[in-house]
Amino acid sequence: xxxxxxxxxxxxxxxxxxxxxxxxxxxxxxxxxxxxxxxxxxxxxxxxxxxxxxxxxxxxxxxxxxxxxxxxxxxxxxxxxxxxxxxxxxxxxxxxxxxxxxxxxxxxxxxxxxxxxxxxxxxxxxxxxxxxxxxxxxxxxxxxxxxxxxxxxxxxxxxxxxxxxxxxxxxxxxxxxxx
Numbered sequence: 001x002x003x004x005x006x007x008x009x010x011x012x013x014x015x016x017x018x019x020x021x022x023x024x025x026x027x028x029x030x031x032x033x034x035x036x037x038x039x040x041x042x043x044x045x046x047x048x049x050x051x052x053x054x055x056x057x058x059x060x061x062x063x064x065x066x067x068x069x070x071x072x073x074x075x076x077x078x079x080x081x082x083x084x085x086x087x088x089x090x091x092x093x094x095x096x097x098x099x100x101x102x103x104x105x106x107x108x109x110x111x112x113x114x115x116x117x118x119x120x121x122x123x124x125x126x127x128x129x130x131x132x133x134x135x136x137x138x139x140x141x142x143x144x145x146x147x148x149x150x151x152x153x154x155x156x157x158x159x160x161x162x163x164x165x166x167x168x169x170x171x172x173x174x175x176x177x178x179x
Contacts, residue, residue: 030095030121033067035145039154041173043076043087047165053080055087059154059173068095072143072156074171091143093119093126104132104139104160115139137162141169151176 043057057076063069072091077084090102097119104115117130117139124145132139141158151174158169 029068030093030097030126031067032061032063032070032093032126034124034147034152035061035070035072035143035154036063037061037152037175039173039175041154041171043074043078043169043171045078046168046170053078055079057087057171057173059156059171061154069093091128093128097121099128099130101130101139104130104137134162136164 037060039059039061041057041059043055045053045055047053055076055078057074059075060073062071062073070093072093074087074089074091076087078087079085088103092100092102094100098116099119100114100116102114113133115130115132117128119126119128121127124147125142126144127140127142129138129140138161139159141156144155144157146153146155154171154173154175156169156171156173158171160167160169
């Protein structure tokens with residue numbers, strides 16, 4: 001009788017330990033379904049001397065039906081001294097928590113090609129960091145979505161440190177919720 005109780009107790013403990021281990025090992029899958037849509041807004045470039053350059057911009061976010069990945073397409077124009085310069089970039093977030101930025105230095109240096117990194121998502125906030133090919137440059141940022149009524153606000157913050165100089169790209173935009 002005592003042996004049977006001990007066997008049941010050990011079996012229960014082993015089962016509980018296994019359930020806890022598998023539950024904690026499972027990662028929550030990313031979900032970008034709320035981000036899909038078109039956004040219009042203002043993009044600013046804050047240089048290392050705290051000089052702000054305004055720009056208008058559009059973002060289109062494409063998300064597949066399962067919502068596990070997303071592609072953010074940025075386009076717009078930056079105005080410097082009365083002259084307009086086109087800007088564009090693409091952020092690709094994969095279902096395996098990898099981010100690929102098409103232009104990680106965002107026209108500050110010569111185009112260097114795409115850079116890859118990692119991201120993590122908590123709710124409607126995605127934080128990412130990529131490693132451009134230049135050893136003196138780091139790129140990081142976040143994307144945040146705030147639903148408000150029948151609209152949704154998108155905040156994208158992209159930061160580049162290049163040879164000790166800090167460049168920031170805050171972007172605020174408004175889009176419409178899907179019906």
